[in-house]
Amino acid sequence: MNKKLAKLAAAVALAAASLSANATFDITIDYTGDSQYQTYFNQAESFWENIITGYQAGSFLTGFTIAANIEYIDGAYGLLGSAGPTSGVLYGGYAMTTAGGMRFDSADMSAMATSGSLGDVIRHEMGHVIGIGTWWEENGLYVSGSGQYTGANGLAMYKTEFNKPSATYVPVELGGGAGTAGGHWNEIDNGAGLTGVVDSQGRDMRNELMTGWLNAPTFISKTTVASLQDIGYTVNMNAVPEPESMLLFAFGLPVLVGVARRRKAAAA
Numbered sequence: 001m002n003k004k005l006a007k008l009a010a011a012v013a014l015a016a017a018s019l020s021a022n023a024t025f026d027i028t029i030d031y032t033g034d035s036q037y038q039t040y041f042n043q044a045e046s047f048w049e050n051i052i053t054g055y056q057a058g059s060f061l062t063g064f065t066i067a068a069n070i071e072y073i074d075g076a077y078g079l080l081g082s083a084g085p086t087s088g089v090l091y092g093g094y095a096m097t098t099a100g101g102m103r104f105d106s107a108d109m110s111a112m113a114t115s116g117s118l119g120d121v122i123r124h125e126m127g128h129v130i131g132i133g134t135w136w137e138e139n140g141l142y143v144s145g146s147g148q149y150t151g152a153n154g155l156a157m158y159k160t161e162f163n164k165p166s167a168t169y170v171p172v173e174l175g176g177g178a179g180t181a182g183g184h185w186n187e188i189d190n191g192a193g194l195t196g197v198v199d200s201q202g203r204d205m206r207n208e209l210m211t212g213w214l215n216a217p218t219f220i221s222k223t224t225v226a227s228l229q230d231i232g233y234t235v236n237m238n239a240v241p242e243p244e245s246m247l248l249f250a251f252g253l254p255v256l257v258g259v260a261r262r263r264k265a266a267a268a
């Protein structure tokens with residue numbers, strides 16, 4: 001081992017030692033867009049920080065920075081934005097995000113805010129930056145084209161939460177084209193129909209935050225939260241919040257927004 005590597009190894013060991021005793025997870029958003037939307041990004045950050053408590057044993061990470069921009073992309077509807085990890089690391093057996101990016105079309109921001117969907121769209125996209133649907137294959141939880149998520153924690157929760165005791169996988173979206181397929185929990189009819197996968201509160205998977213199409217009112221399932229453990233995080237299962245945007249939807253327009261990892265299409 002040369003000097004440089006030895007130094008690096010020592011630094012990493014030190015970081016791991018000092019952080020394992022005080023596990024933290026912090027998202028920093030480097031937001032450059034219109035200040036009137038800043039609060040939506042702050043709320044999405046808090047949303048995920050309340051759920052994620054740190055990293056699985058051995059990680060030297062404490063979070064990451066997400067560059068968030070609003071820029072003209074293609075005008076109203078069409079592409080609303082894109083998001084994902086922009087760099088990652090393999091550590092402790094996990095592929096994890098070390099930096100991310102989100103961009104949104106300036107032509108769509110006002111309509112999303114008015115309809116009440118903006119908060120959910122940002123939370124959803126941030127979920128992809130965190131690794132939901134974007135690090136599945138690298139972590140051995142999903143085989144491309146299979147439609148079957150087999151991560152142990154996510155699957156165990158799915159069986160309980162949705163009363164599917166004999167399930168051997170969590171169904172993954174295969175429709176919607178590149179950017180949607182393979183990166184979301186499954187829906188049917190491009191988000192138009194009920195999936196029949198219902199939790200004890202009667203909530204259909206169609207309305208789950210990390211499905212490929214946004215249907216209001218949304219909820220985040222415990223399955224999604226538990227699945228974060230499969231991609232290297234520690235979580236607080238009791239932190240699963242009710243969506244704060246539910247009231248907004250009460251007077252919002254009907255929303256059917258396609259939300260994808262790289263691409264989103266909206267129809268109003």
Ligand SMILES: [Zn+2]
Pocket residue numbers: 124128183184211212259260261
């Ligand atoms: Zn998505």
